[in-house]
Amino acid sequence: MRVVIVEDNAVLAEGLNLLLASSGFEVAARTADAPSFLAAVAEHRPDVTVVDVRLPPTFSDEGVQAALAARAAVPGLPVLVFSQYVEQVYARDLLADGLGGVGYLLKDRVARVEEFLDAVRRVAAGGTAIDPEVVAQLLVRRTSPLARLTPREREVLELMAQGLDNGDIAARLVVTERAVHKHIGNIFLKLDLAPTDSGHRRVRAVLTYLDA
Incomplete structure (x- = not known):
């Protein structure tokens, strides 16, 4: 074979x-x-x-x-x-x-x-x-591209949609910027946003959130 x-x-x-x-x-x-x-x-x-x-x-x-x-x-x-x-x-x-x-x-x-x-x-x-x-x-x-996100990841994405940068998100959630960066990386992965789209992934993630 x-x-x-x-x-x-x-x-x-x-x-x-x-x-x-x-x-x-x-x-x-x-x-x-x-x-x-x-x-x-x-x-x-x-x-x-x-x-x-x-x-x-x-x-x-x-x-x-x-x-x-x-x-x-x-x-x-x-x-x-x-x-x-x-x-x-x-x-x-x-x-x-x-x-x-x-x-x-x-x-x-x-x-x-x-x-x-x-x-x-x-x-x-x-x-x-x-x-x-x-x-x-x-x-x-098939039901929602956001359904795979954890509650914290959804919270981070919501703050991204409000226009906050990583430092502002970290301050709002009382976590480190490193933790925020990790959450955002997980969001990109779960929303199937390719690493080569690094310049646009943030925008595309926010658009996915708004569409949902």
């Missing part, structure tokens, strides 16, 4: 390579970005792919977009997304397209090696392997 892996973390990619190779799979290619992944899929026509969500250059949703592009080029291509993150828009498209095996597992929730291997085999056979937490997060995001 041939596998193509796309994972930019070299240590994790090597671990996946060794695990799959020692479990009876043939790792046809191990790639680290979307273009090389698509080229490997076209060349090897694998039985299943293992795809990370956040890849170079922006580390936002390149992996899931690449998975969708690969399935468009090779209809029914089995895809197992294996990531720390639940990507909002494209993940729903991937899970709902009805074309062949598909899976979405969260790295920090896979407790056993055999659980991961079973998921790879199931997806390769045309089945599904979806972490319940992925489903839960997608449903939450």
Whole structure:
């Protein structure tokens, strides 16, 4: 059974390579970005792919977009997304397209090696392997993008919407600016605002708050 892996973390990619190779799979290619992944899929026509969500250059949703592009080029291509993150828009498209095996597992929730291997085999056979937490997060995001924020993060976002800077927010909440910075980072992450949008993320976060 041939596998193509796309994972930019070299240590994790090597671990996946060794695990799959020692479990009876043939790792046809191990790639680290979307273009090389698509080229490997076209060349090897694998039985299943293992795809990370956040890849170079922006580390936002390149992996899931690449998975969708690969399935468009090779209809029914089995895809197992294996990531720390639940990507909002494209993940729903991937899970709902009805074309062949598909899976979405969260790295920090896979407790056993055999659980991961079973998921790879199931997806390769045309089945599904979806972490319940992925489903839960997608449903939450469908109702409101702010639902994933903690009460404190919502409070910080509300003060951002009032035009306060980090120092003013810290004074208002009687916390350190470092704590405010951490809360804002979590807000950006939970609202799927890519790190490369650093100059606009604050504005986009406030617009999301106002729209909600």
